[in-house]
Amino acid sequence: MSDKPSREVRNLNALLDVAKALGAEMQLDNLLPVIISKTTEVIDAERSSLFIYDEDTNEMWSKVAEGMDSKEIRFPVGVGIAGDVAKTLKTANIPDAYKDDRFNPAFDKETNYRTKSILCMPMLNNEGALVGVVQVLNKKDGSTFDDKDESLLEALSVQAGVAIQRARLLEAFVEKQRIQESLKLAADIQMGMLPKDFPAFPDRDDFDLFASIIPAKEVGGDFYDFFLIDDDHLCFVIGDVSGKGVPAALFMAVTKTHVAASTIPGIEPSDILIRANDELCKENDQGMFCTIFYGILNTKTGEVSYSNGGHNPPYLVRADGSNEQLEGTDGIALGVMDGMDFGVNTLTLGKGEAIYLYTDGVNEAMDDGGNEYSYERLEEFLKMSKGQSITEIVNGSLDDVSGFVKNAEQSDDITVLAVRYNG
Amino acid sequence: MEIRDKKEGDIVILEPIGRIDTNTSSEFENKIVEVMDSGVTRFVVDLKEIDYISSAGLRVFLMAIKKLKSLGGSFIICSMSDHIKEVFDISGFTPIFTITADQASGLTAA
Numbered sequence A: 001m002s003d004k005p006s007r008e009v010r011n012l013n014a015l016l017d018v019a020k021a022l023g024a025e026m027q028l029d030n031l032l033p034v035i036i037s038k039t040t041e042v043i044d045a046e047r048s049s050l051f052i053y054d055e056d057t058n059e060m061w062s063k064v065a066e067g068m069d070s071k072e073i074r075f076p077v078g079v080g081i082a083g084d085v086a087k088t089l090k091t092a093n094i095p096d097a098y099k100d101d102r103f104n105p106a107f108d109k110e111t112n113y114r115t116k117s118i119l120c121m122p123m124l125n126n127e128g129a130l131v132g133v134v135q136v137l138n139k140k141d142g143s144t145f146d147d148k149d150e151s152l153l154e155a156l157s158v159q160a161g162v163a164i165q166r167a168r169l170l171e172a173f174v175e176k177q178r179i180q181e182s183l184k185l186a187a188d189i190q191m192g193m194l195p196k197d198f199p200a201f202p203d204r205d206d207f208d209l210f211a212s213i214i215p216a217k218e219v220g221g222d223f224y225d226f227f228l229i230d231d232d233h234l235c236f237v238i239g240d241v242s243g244k245g246v247p248a249a250l251f252m253a254v255t256k257t258h259v260a261a262s263t264i265p266g267i268e269p270s271d272i273l274i275r276a277n278d279e280l281c282k283e284n285d286q287g288m289f290c291t292i293f294y295g296i297l298n299t300k301t302g303e304v305s306y307s308n309g310g311h312n313p314p315y316l317v318r319a320d321g322s323n324e325q326l327e328g329t330d331g332i333a334l335g336v337m338d339g340m341d342f343g344v345n346t347l348t349l350g351k352g353e354a355i356y357l358y359t360d361g362v363n364e365a366m367d368d369g370g371n372e373y374s375y376e377r378l379e380e381f382l383k384m385s386k387g388q389s390i391t392e393i394v395n396g397s398l399d400d401v402s403g404f405v406k407n408a409e410q411s412d413d414i415t416v417l418a419v420r421y422n423g
Numbered sequence B: 001m002e003i004r005d006k007k008e009g010d011i012v013i014l015e016p017i018g019r020i021d022t023n024t025s026s027e028f029e030n031k032i033v034e035v036m037d038s039g040v041t042r043f044v045v046d047l048k049e050i051d052y053i054s055s056a057g058l059r060v061f062l063m064a065i066k067k068l069k070s071l072g073g074s075f076i077i078c079s080m081s082d083h084i085k086e087v088f089d090i091s092g093f094t095p096i097f098t099i100t101a102d103q104a105s106g107l108t109a110a
Helices: A003-024 A028-043 A080-088 A106-111 A147-192 A245-261 A269-282 A374-383 A390-405 B025-037 B055-070 B082-091 B103-109
Strands: A045-054 A059-062 A073-076 A092-094 A118-124 A130-139 A207-214 A222-230 A233-241 A290-298 A303-309 A315-317 A323-325 A345-348 A354-358 A414-421 B002-008 B011-020 B042-046 B050-053 B074-078 B098-100
Touching: A003 A028, A003 A147, A028 A045, A028 A130, A028 A147, A045 A080, A059 A080, A073 A080, A080 A092, A080 A118, A080 A130, A118 A147, A130 A147, A147 A245, A207 A222, A207 A233, A207 A390, A222 A245, A222 A414, A233 A245, A233 A354, A233 A414, A245 A269, A245 A290, A269 A290, A269 A303, A290 A354, A315 A374, A323 A374, A354 A390, A374 A390, A390 A414, B002 B025, B011 B025, B011 B055, B011 B103, B025 B055, B042 B055, B042 B103, B050 B055, B050 B082, B055 B074, B055 B082, B074 B103, B098 B103
Parallel strands: B011 B042, B011 B050, B042 B074, B074 B098
Antiparallel strands: A045 A059, A045 A130, A059 A073, A092 A118, A118 A130, A207 A414, A222 A233, A233 A290, A290 A303, A303 A345, A315 A323, A315 A354, A354 A414, B002 B011
């Protein structure tokens, strides 16, 4: 029997093996060694290497080199034989590497190896774009690589290119899912930081408080907080961090924690904001900021002292529904500039009077036609809220906004907190 | 979003159009960064065709003025509508910026 048919049959069988092996392996890290070992075997070479094209950096990288430890090698497209093949997309069949200008003998020296012949070929995906480069070294029988080897390697690299492409798409898909899950987790953690058990103070009848938030699809930065500083002083806070995503959620968590931690009996609201602002400016490379309204209700007298750090002015809502925006104080959103001063203002709530706090997700909520919910609609709603409980006002207000925007997508968190003094 | 730009000496005038909100603020930011990267440190941003700025938009203005102040440059805002002015007023941003009535006075201030 002549040598020729046996080689062809052997090659066909080898290709079939490769196809099976590649079909079974979906993970890139596992796929690369399979491609390398199969290539070495099928081409009857001493060694093979596989370099993957990194679009972002225009580099080639490799993690595996058979017969050596696995480490990552990187080089720019255009450098060396493999880099040149990646650049020109043309096969290089080199009978004597040391006679080729592109060959870098450093690797041989390092690994105590003697490269003789090289066959190096681009791997393309279905669309004909570069996926990587496959390179085989030294024909085992000491000869050079011939046309048959070239065709065989070509058949192999087509299969390998498609398999790698498929594995990368899968990896990208899994990565995207992982990111979405972690964002969801961040949103859950963030929402978990907000007090949500109502009635929050079941044994107090001298005031009522309720709050609610409708988070936007993306992680946003709205928050609220409330707690008793001592028996007679209720602290209530609302805030809105600029931007979205995990950075906004983290900034919000830091802000809320600073504000709560520095609240001690007898402190002025302005001092809280001055301190929180200086702290937040220290750790703020991203130019983030947080508007905040901080109030303290004296539950004995109804007096409210407050400081406003660049937040939309809350409303005083009287028992008959009439309402007006609270007067401002000196102040700016937290995190903008350190050493800023914040002012303080006071008002006294009569029996049945309430303060309604909200974030700009309320007044800037937009319907399909690009119309804003606006302060006017909010004021109209508050006017009609006469006789309602605090819980009804908060929930009704959110419903009113939802009814206005209808099917338009909610782009910002919508948050409302209201506190009523009962005397 | 569309952002027109023109040059007056070494001052770059930007005229953004529409809304600067969560969806468009990164485009606006990229534009400013791109112009800054070309070596420009003096800006006039004309807001006459802007009808909405959200807090995400304000962040871009803040980023720009912080960066330009540290470079000894200038960042002037002009032609604000009352509605936009209110957004700057409420957040407490107004005193941080040099705000002029129109582009001509903006160029003088830059």
